[in-house]
Amino acid sequence: MEASRVNIPSYLALSIFNMLCCCLPLGIAALVFSVQVKNATHIGDVNQASKSSRTARLLNIIGIVVGAITLIILIVIFAVVLKKK
Template identity: 50%
Template sequence: MSYPGYDKGSEPSAPAQPPPYSTPYGAPPPLLPSGGQFPTPSYGAAPAMPPNPQGYYPPYNEDPNRGPMGYAPQQVILVPPPPANEVDYLGYSIFTLLCCCLPLGIVALVYSIQTRDANRSGNAALAQRNSRMARIFNHTALGVGIVVLIVWVAIVIAISLSAYGHH
C-alpha cells in the first residue's frame, strides 16, 4: 500500500514562523513606552541614582572572574547507632512465665522484649535498665515459684501422712 508523495520527502527549509500573537484582550503592552525611555519620576520621587562609579560588587560567594561559585552537593551518610549488647533474658523470662509465676513472668517477658528493642535501636542506657528489670522480675518469679513448689510439696506430704498415718 503506498501513499502518493510519501517517497518524496520535503526539503528542509527554514523553520516555520510562529502564529501571530492573539488573545481576546489584544497584544501585550510594549516593554518600553513609545520613545524608548521610561518616564521620569514625578511628584517628589527620588531622582534616579547615577551608575556606581566604583563598578560592580559581586555577592560574597561570587568570584568576579568566574561568576557564582557552585558548591558540590554534600553527601549525607546516615550511620546507624551501634547496637547495645545487654542481655535480654528472653529464655529465662519464658521459663519463669510457664513454670514459676505467671504474673511476674509476664512482666519479666515484657522487659525482656523492651531490652531487645533497645539493643537494636542502640539505646544502651534503656537496654541496661530494661535488662536489669527483666533479671529482677525473673529472679523474683523463680523465687516465688520455688517457694510455692516447696509449700505445695509440704502440704501434699502433710495431707498424705494425716490420711494414711492413722490406720
C-alpha cells in the same frame, strides 16, 4: 559506643521459662522487659536497654524464688494431708 556492638542480655529465654514454669505474673512482666531490651538495643538506646535488662533479671530472680517457695509449700501441704489419711 555503637549499639550494634553492645551486648546487653535480654533474658528472653529465662523469662519464657519463668512464665511457663515458675510464676506466671512475674514471668509476663519479665518477658515485657526482655522485649524492651531487644527494641531499645535495635534503635541504639543503650541506657534504656540496660535498665530493662536489669529489671528483667530482677523479675526473673524474684519469679523463680517465688515459684520455688510455692512448690515447697505445696509439697509440705500434700505430705501433711497424705500422712493424715
